[in-house]
Amino acid sequence: MTVDSLRAVGVSKAYGEGDIEVRAVDNVSLALRQGEVTLIMGPSGSGKTTLLFLLGGLLRPTAGHIWIDGNDLADLREREMPRVRLRNFGFVFQDFNLLANLTARENVQIPMDLAGVPRGESRERAARILSALGLRERLDFLPEKLSGGEKQRVSIARALANRPRVLLADEPTANLDSRMGKAVAGVFHRLARSARAAVLMVSHDSRIVDAADRVLLMEDGRLTTMA
Amino acid sequence: MVSIGPRNLLRDRTRLAMSAGGVGFSIMLVLILAGTYDGFYRQAGLFTENSGADLFVGQAGVVDTLHSFSILPLNVSDAIAGIPGVVRTCAIISRTVELHVGDAGHPRVILVGYNESHGTAGPWRIVDGKRLPGRGEIVVDQIMARKNGLTLGSEVRLGDRAFTVAGISAETNMFIMQYAFVRFEEIEGIVLPPGTATYVLVKVSAGTDLRTVQKAIEARVPGTEAFTLDEITANNRNVISGLFLPILFTLYLIGFMVGITVIGLTVYTATMERAREYGILKAIGADNRRLARTLLAQAVLLAVLGFAAGLGITGLAALVIGAMVPEMSLYFTAAQVLETFGAAIGMSAVATALPLGRLSRIDPASIFRRG
Numbered sequence: 001m002t003v004d005s006l007r008a009v010g011v012s013k014a015y016g017e018g019d020i021e022v023r024a025v026d027n028v029s030l031a032l033r034q035g036e037v038t039l040i041m042g043p044s045g046s047g048k049t050t051l052l053f054l055l056g057g058l059l060r061p062t063a064g065h066i067w068i069d070g071n072d073l074a075d076l077r078e079r080e081m082p083r084v085r086l087r088n089f090g091f092v093f094q095d096f097n098l099l100a101n102l103t104a105r106e107n108v109q110i111p112m113d114l115a116g117v118p119r120g121e122s123r124e125r126a127a128r129i130l131s132a133l134g135l136r137e138r139l140d141f142l143p144e145k146l147s148g149g150e151k152q153r154v155s156i157a158r159a160l161a162n163r164p165r166v167l168l169a170d171e172p173t174a175n176l177d178s179r180m181g182k183a184v185a186g187v188f189h190r191l192a193r194s195a196r197a198a199v200l201m202v203s204h205d206s207r208i209v210d211a212a213d214r215v216l217l218m219e220d221g222r223l224t225t226m227a
Numbered sequence: 228m229v230s231i232g233p234r235n236l237l238r239d240r241t242r243l244a245m246s247a248g249g250v251g252f253s254i255m256l257v258l259i260l261a262g263t264y265d266g267f268y269r270q271a272g273l274f275t276e277n278s279g280a281d282l283f284v285g286q287a288g289v290v291d292t293l294h295s296f297s298i299l300p301l302n303v304s305d306a307i308a309g310i311p312g313v314v315r316t317c318a319i320i321s322r323t324v325e326l327h328v329g330d331a332g333h334p335r336v337i338l339v340g341y342n343e344s345h346g347t348a349g350p351w352r353i354v355d356g357k358r359l360p361g362r363g364e365i366v367v368d369q370i371m372a373r374k375n376g377l378t379l380g381s382e383v384r385l386g387d388r389a390f391t392v393a394g395i396s397a398e399t400n401m402f403i404m405q406y407a408f409v410r411f412e413e414i415e416g417i418v419l420p421p422g423t424a425t426y427v428l429v430k431v432s433a434g435t436d437l438r439t440v441q442k443a444i445e446a447r448v449p450g451t452e453a454f455t456l457d458e459i460t461a462n463n464r465n466v467i468s469g470l471f472l473p474i475l476f477t478l479y480l481i482g483f484m485v486g487i488t489v490i491g492l493t494v495y496t497a498t499m500e501r502a503r504e505y506g507i508l509k510a511i512g513a514d515n516r517r518l519a520r521t522l523l524a525q526a527v528l529l530a531v532l533g534f535a536a537g538l539g540i541t542g543l544a545a546l547v548i549g550a551m552v553p554e555m556s557l558y559f560t561a562a563q564v565l566e567t568f569g570a571a572i573g574m575s576a577v578a579t580a581l582p583l584g585r586l587s588r589i590d591p592a593s594i595f596r597r598g
Contacts, residue, residue, distance in 0.1 A: 058510060058592040079514065086512025097507045101234040110231075111511050158511075 005165040005198035006032040011064035013050055024050040026221035032198035037189055039212035040202045047221040048202035056168045057085050086114055090159030094171035096151040098143040104154045105139040111161040129157040149180035169201040173208055185211035232525035235497050246493035250533020253486035255540040261563050264475045266556035271467045272460040273398055277351035280428035283459040287452045291462040297425050304427045306448045312435035318424035319348045327384040328375045336407040340414040347428045350408050356394035366394035368405030370553045491578035494526050498582040509591035519583050526575035534571045
């Protein structure tokens with residue numbers, strides 16, 4: 001039996017008003033399930049990233065509801081959002097977005113530190129996650145000393161640090177070669193199974209379709225096709 | 228928490244060194260000002276504190292010995308001596324005069340004429356020669372001696388009267404002037420009208436209530452006003468506070484503003500260079516309070532490094548000042564250094580406000596947007 005980790009109903013995001021209103025996301029309903037990898041594909045400008053912002057609590061919808069952990073994100077105050085993001089979401093970014101002056105291990109420790117995990121425990125857990133992702137020998141390397149694939153694995157490790165309900169990945173393979181892209185997509189697939197996390201990737205990289213349990217297509221702000 | 232802020236700051240060593248140096252100079256400015264003020268403040272009370280008297284009696288209306296002019300008939304001393312509880316009285320003369328050293332030097336001094344047999348009002352710390360000048364002798368301050376090339380046996384003149392330097396005293400510097408000491412009778416009738424003195428210093432017997440004697444003097448010797456040593460010392464020091472505090476306070480503020488600006492600019496620059504990373508932190512789940520702590524850690528680190536640099540610079544500056552302007556008496560206390568350290572930490576807190584305001588407006592979603 002699958003359980004919904006996140007549920008979005010009738011979510012829209014509009015910019016501007018009246019005649020100049022642009023609907024970046026238009027009446028999208030979606031459920032992300034535990035242990036399942038969902039891939040949203042679509043051309044540039046279709047609204048994929050905006051939808052990711054909305055689902056991850058980085059943007060407020062102009063209509064609709066997003067429920068996670070019993071909370072409707074639309075009801076929460078702005079100052080409550082960081083805590084909600086910290087407790088529920090892991091983010092993986094296209095450009096890795098690691099903190100340049102921190103080692104791989106310290107980058108992974110950051111979300112745990114923010115969540116109040118004791119220092120010793122966060123160090124130990126960070127090392128364990130990175131080792132599981134094949135980076136045992138890179139724990140104390142600064143990002144500038146890591147390859148693109150290694151950086152992406154560090155960013156995945158960071159996203160997993162607080163054992164999130166939902167892992168959101170924005171074009172996670174865009175900066176990787178074909179082999180590394182597939183390897184990273186495979187990591188997401190395994191993590192969804194082992195950590196029972198709901199994984200949502202938005203991408204227009206068709207090479208990673210095999211790693212997804214569900215593929216949704218987005219066009220003009222709407223989820224139009226399901227495969 | 229992994230130390231993101233300090234790590235960002237330490238990454239650029241050149242900028243860090245320059246910023247710490249800038250903060251160090253502002254700390255130096257604050258410490259030198261504080262040291263100067265405390266030096267003046269301390270000096271203003273040394274003469275009365277070390278006078279050996281219990282009560283200081285001057286002309287009515289004169290409340291300090293620095294910028295008020297007191298003149299009393301000498302018989303006042305005898306009148307006070309008859310008051311119960313008074314053990315001893317000593318009339319002294321204290322006037323600002325110009326001495327002549329050789330042909331070129333005309334140092335202005337506070338010349339004190341006192342009666343050594345009473346053991347009050349003389350120099351309290353001698354670094355060379357003797358404490359009690361004999362006939363035709365004078366004790367001069369070490370700074371005056373150094374500036375005018377005076378040593379034991381040198382000659383100075385007051386008008387047509389010559390004195391031989393018989394002692395060199397310390398702690399008798401008073402801003403731009405210094406104290407010099409001669410026997411009372413040497414200048415009686417010369418710097419004041421005959422039969423007059425400036426103050427009468429009073430010793431009372433052990434166990435006598437000072438207030439009672441003080442009131443009795445004022446009641447029985449009209450035209451006088453008596454002060455305890457604490458009162459006259461405090462009055463002298465209040466003169467310094469009144470004269471210098473507003474100026475020093477302004478300069479203090481400038482020093483702090485410079486420090487705050489340097490810290491603020493450094494932290495702001497270091498923060499804005501890493502704005503994207505702070506956006507990542509916000510996206511991950513860091514709230515503004517957490518970011519404020521990160522910025523504060525940077526600012527405090529900079530303040531601590533700047534303070535350490537400031538101590539070093541101040542030490543060097545004090546050596547240079549001591550050599551070039553010996554009258555400028557710097558007086559540093561542990562409390563003053565601690566207060567300045569606290570102020571440096573305060574600077575860092577204030578300096579955090581600007582970058583924090585900017586940081587709090589960073590939209591975490593913006594880190595996903597590409598070029």
